[in-house]
Amino acid sequence: MTLLRVENLAKSFGGVQAVQGISFALAEGELLALIGPNGAGKTTTFNMAGGQLAPDAGRVLLGGRDITGLPPRAIWRLGVGRTFQIAQTLMSFTVLQNVQMALLSADGHAWRWWRRAGAHRPHHALALLAQVGMQEQAQRPCSELAYGDVKRVELAIALAHAPRLLLMDEPTAGMAPAERVQLMQLVRGIARERRMGVLFTEHSMDVVFGQADRVAVLVRGQLLAEGTPEAIRQDARVQAAYLGSSENNSCQRLPDKAEVPKTPLLAVEGLNAWYGAAHILHGVSLSVARGEVVALMGRNGAGKSTTLKSIAGLLARTEGRVDFMGQPLRGKPAHQIARAGLGYVPEDRRIFTDLTVLQNLETGRQPARAWPDGQATPHWTPERLFTLFPNLGEMPHRPGGRMSGGEQQMLSVARTLMGQPYLVLLDEPSEGVAPVIVEQMARAIRALKSQGVGILLCEQNLLLAEAVADRACVLEKGRIVHEAPMAQLAGDAQARRQYLGV
Template identity: 60%
Template sequence: MTTLKIRHLTKLFGGVRAVDDVSFSVRSGEFLALIGPNGAGKSTCFNMINGQLAPNAGDIRFSGRSIVGLPPRAIFRMGVGRTFQIAATFASMTVLENVQMGLISHAAQLFGLWRPARVLHREPAIELLRQVGMADAADRACRELAYGDVKRVELAIALANAPRLLLMDEPTAGMAPRERNDLIALVKQLVVERNMAVLFTEHSMDVVFAHADRVIVLARGKLIADGAVAAIRDDPQVQEVYFGTGKTFSRRTAGHQAPRPCTDQSSPSPP
């Protein structure tokens, strides 16, 4: 079943086509990687899908319904979750309270509370923290956590609306190799358990090639490749655009360092 269908999506910033006539789909239970060099249009594409930016042209359909023009909060409540490159949590609140706020927002209770927020949705929040391996830290303030653990809390918040589609913008940025592979393996497990569609951007090719079901590639706003991991890894055009040379992708397994690009202009920033 197709969860997200993008058709001819275009976004202009002055004379720059940040996203240029892009079309692709994401199916339920699919873990789809969106890759490309810096400035390729990945984050702009994400921001249009979840309503932060309005496209100049094209259509975005979620579960068969066009969501173009809807505000982010409406798209969130329809079942589209999101995590960000820089983790977005309330640092002074506890881990549990952060997830409770996600559940309160999903239940549209933010402006109608007659009980203290700390007593609402405690058990569902603890269950979400258990699923991401953070239940033991429920009473700790988020500011006390290591960055990899903050990313797990952000994932629990994103799951608070039981999303059918999860958008993850560079989920492993700033994480050590073992942390990032553990996090992506966890997300892949949740994809299978929940039959959830995931669209994620990622600069670590080891993570992409070890875990993605399919890969799409943007370059200068255009979609230049869409296919299975092996096909994308061996695609000469992708190698040329992504690495700035004809150098081939690494065939090494997850946990090893991917080959470094040879030019600064197209270099993905290492975490």
């Protein structure tokens, strides 16, 4: 039985036609993957189906009922669950409290302020968390979680009112490859058991081709192709517009350096870090030299992002030594660290949504720099960055809030480069971007490396890390447990399974 039907949906933002007359259907118990390049209109389609946006034309039918233009709360009450491209949780609440809030809403008790919310169906909330693998972290605030774990909590919240249709916008963002597959296998099992339809977007092709029943491909707001995963994989139009050459392993590993420069740009020794009373990092030591890419790898919650935030001066409590360009950094405020030439690209992008692409770039502008030996560092201008990221060059006057997640990711990297950094802390640059854009990101990292910029890279995408990194440091529970040349780690199947779940 058809659960969801989308008919001739269209939506424009000013002169930008985000969605242009697309139609598709989803059956009960079916998983339909909606894929396409960044800016193809996937999230806009989701927002129209979920009520966050009203379409300019067309309609959305749920079980034969026209729900076009209904507010999100009304659509949710009709049995439509939703997870978002950027996870939406109450960050100061614990994991358990987030799910309890969802259960309170599902039971119609959200506004009964005279009752203690903490006593509301805790066993049911824990059961939902157990389903998504988060029961052991039930008492931790969401602010202390790795981003992939926040996505799991968001899924539990979406399942709290037993939806018959689940909309999932990049549900496995921030997860290791094995975790991605496990989560979507779980969703698939729930969908079959409950006859719940699932419409999801995803840039991980392992997830799309391994878990979806059907795949629909959007390009520039139009439906390019629809069919079985195998048919879509073989479609030449899809390969050219979206898959690129990543399916053919074109991201080849760079040769190892014959000699790593002896004087590091960044030297970290015995770094410890806390979130409140939670001790996250335990004696982390690493270094990054001029023109070197070091991949900081590990499973969700291992402490990768915490390491970058600690170096960038964004955590209140740290111990240990962090030297940059021969000068100590620990204890300095984040803005002074940035002005010293250490760039930071956060996982959650944090662009200014009301500013245009050019205006966002200008917020990061700093004067040209030189290396200690007097040689000029790469000087980044908007024009040069548009050559590095052609997608941004096509939309210089578009507000950040009207860009896709992948486009925002590129803008976040470009804005950091406008600070003329000696070294860049790069947190999950391939997350939420199309395979063809991952290739662009690899070329950008190589370009930075060739010009002497050092890069400390947190990355779940092993192929990207293998293509650009010289060395790998693997974190596990806040400790460095393995160090090796990147090529050695990529070729060691036992180490990959043990440390990365790959």
